[in-house]
Structure formats: structure tokens, C-alpha cells
Amino acid sequence: MSELEKRNTVKSKDQVSGNVTFEGKEGGSPRIMFLGNSITRHGVRAEVGWFNNWGMAASSKENDYVHRVISFVQETHPDAAFCIVQGADWEGKYKNYDFDEKYSEAKSFNPDVLICLISENIPMSEFEEEAFAENMHKFHTYLKGENKDCVIIQASSFFSNADKDKGIKLCSERYGTTYVDIFDISRDESNLAIGLFEHKGVQIHPGDKGMKAIADRFIAELKKIL
Numbered sequence: 548m549s550e551l552e553k554r555n556t557v558k559s560k561d562q563v564s565g566n567v568t569f570e571g572k573e574g575g576s577p578r579i580m581f582l583g584n585s586i587t588r589h590g591v592r593a594e595v596g597w598f599n600n601w602g603m604a605a606s607s608k609e610n611d612y613v614h615r616v617i618s619f620v621q622e623t624h625p626d627a628a629f630c631i632v633q634g635a636d637w638e639g640k641y642k643n644y645d646f647d648e649k650y651s652e653a654k655s656f657n658p659d660v661l662i663c664l665i666s667e668n669i670p671m672s673e674f675e676e677e678a679f680a681e682n683m684h685k686f687h688t689y690l691k692g693e694n695k696d697c698v699i700i701q702a703s704s705f706f707s708n709a710d711k712d713k714g715i716k717l718c719s720e721r722y723g724t725t726y727v728d729i730f731d732i733s734r735d736e737s738n739l740a741i742g743l744f745e746h747k748g749v750q751i752h753p754g755d756k757g758m759k760a761i762a763d764r765f766i767a768e769l770k771k772i773l
Contacts, residue, residue, distance in 0.1 A: 549708040555667065556748035557603070563590040563633045567652040570617065575628035577773060579620060580658035580690060581613050583665050584635040586705060586752060586761075588613070595746040604740035604752040612753070615762035616662065616769070624773065630656045632690065638668035641682045646689045657692040660772065662765050663701040664729075666711045679714035684722050699724040700768050702761070705733050705753070725768055732760045 562585050581587055588611075589603040597603060602611030609618070613631060620627045636649050647654075669679065683701075691697040701724045704711040712730065719726040732738050738757030741750050753761060 549704075549706050554747060554751045555706060557585055557589075557592075557595060557597075557746070557752070560635075560639065562592075562635045563588060563600075566633045566636065566649045568631045569629065569656075570631070571621070571629040572626045573628065575626040577620070577624055577659040578628045578630070578656060578694075579616070580630040580632060580653070580656060580661045581616075582632045582634050582661060582663040582686070582690060583613075584633065584638060584668055586612070586664055586667070588631055588633050595749050596744055597746070597749055602753075602758060604744055604749050604754055605758045606743075606755050610755045610758055612664075612758045612761040612765070615759060616765050619762070619766050620769065620773065628656075630658065634665050634686070635668050637686060638665060639670075641669060641686075642673075642678055644682065644686070646686065650689070653690055654692055656690075657694040658690070658697050659694065660769065661687060661690055661697055661699045663687070663699065664705060664761065666704050666708070666715060667706050669711065671708075671710070674710060674714075676710065676714040676717060679711070680718040680721060683714070683718045687718075687722070687724065698772055700727055700765060701725065702727045702729045702764070705729055705761075706751075707733055727764050727768060729761055729764055732757055732764075 585603045601608040605611035740754035
């Protein structure tokens with residue numbers, strides 16, 4: 548387990564009341580899906596001092612990485628459609644997961660691009676590189692729906708876990724997904740929300756600067772395909 552993961556004491560269970568949300572123009576194009584955990588979207592959890600429903604620990608919805616990417620896409624594609632999938636439940640039990648249990652609403656979205664930032668909540672006691680790569684591919688395949696040409700952009704582990712990153716790279720190499728390295732972002736503590744929240748687990752999530760840095764990495768890849 549990486550040092551940042553040890554400091555992440557935000558519980559992975561019940562981070563949101565609904566795992567799939569939609570924004571943008573219904574039926575619009577291009578269709579962008581996000582898959583993540585609390586960094587992507589976390590609902591209200593009073594016991595840790597978090598009273599919002601966007602990426603922890605951005606100061607506003609507009610400042611989390613998801614909505615920075617959405618804003619970028621809408622500059623040139625105002626009719627774009629977006630789907631945000633909160634995958635922390637999958638992280639907690641990623642082997643042989645029944646995707647329909649929590650994610651059936653996302654099946655028919657058929658994204659053109661799937662942007663992923665996920666792995667942080669998988670306990671190292673349950674982690675197996677090969678199993679992780681295979682089951683991440685299964686999740687990707689499920690979320691792609693009927694769009695076999697969907698471009699998958701998968702980020703490295705935000706909390707700098709080298710073992711999990713090997714699994715992410717293995718998935719990318721084996722199945723042709725685009726790997727985006729964000730390892731360095733969390734290593735600069737100015738990118739974290741240190742001192743902005745009382746709860747130490749919330750503090751080690753990306754603040755506005757870190758969220759922008761994450762968004763910029765994804766946007767650089769989107770510029771190549773949109």
C-alpha cells in the first residue's frame with residue numbers, strides 16, 4: 548500500500564446514493580463517459596465534513612476534473628452527452644462482479660470515449676495484478692456497450708501505488724487502452740487539499756490545482772481524437 552493510500556481514510560462504501568448520472572444533451576454527440584471513485588464523484592458524508600456531490604475535494608462542481616473536461620468538450624461540441632459512473636463499489640469487490648447490480652443504467656449510453664480513474668479503493672490484501680487487469684477489462688467492456696470503437700483512456704493510480712499501476716499498464720498493453728500517467732500529481736502536496744478540510748482522508752484528495760492537473764492530462768488525449 549502506498550503512503551497516500553494509508554492516509555486515505557475515506558470509506559469506499561456508499562460514497563454515492565446513485566452510481567450513474569447523466570449530464571449534457573440527451574442523445575447528443577460525442578458521448579463521453581467517466582469511470583472513477585471519490586475523486587470523480589462523492590456524495591454528502593457529514594462525518595468527514597464533506598457536504599457536496601462532486602469530485603472530492605474540489606471547491607466547486609466546476610473545479611473537479613470531470614467538469615473541467617466537460618467544459619473543454621462543450622467549447623467545441625455543445626451538444627455532447629456525458630455519463631458519470633461511480634465505481635467504488637466495484638473496487639471493493641472487483642473479482643467476478645455483477646455489473647448489472649449497480650451499473651445497468653450505463654449499459655445503453657454507448658460512449659465514444661471512456662475516461663477512467665479507478666483502482667484507489669482496492670485493498671492490497673485483495674489485489675492480484677492479473678485478476679485486476681482482467682476484471683478492469685471486463686468493466687471497460689461492459690461500459691462500452693454496443694460501441695466497439697469506444698476509445699478507452701485509463702489513468703494510472705492517483706495515490707502512487709506501483710503494484711496497482713502494473714495492473715493498469717498490463718490492461719492497457721493487453722487490450723489497447725490509452726494509458727495516462729498521473730503518478731506525479733499526488734506527489735506534489737500542493738495538488739492536494741491539505742489544510743482545506745478537517746478530515747485527513749479528505750485532505751489527501753486533489754484540491755482545485757490537482758483536479759486541473761488531472762483534467763489537463765485527459766484533455767491532452769481528447770485533443771487527439773475529438
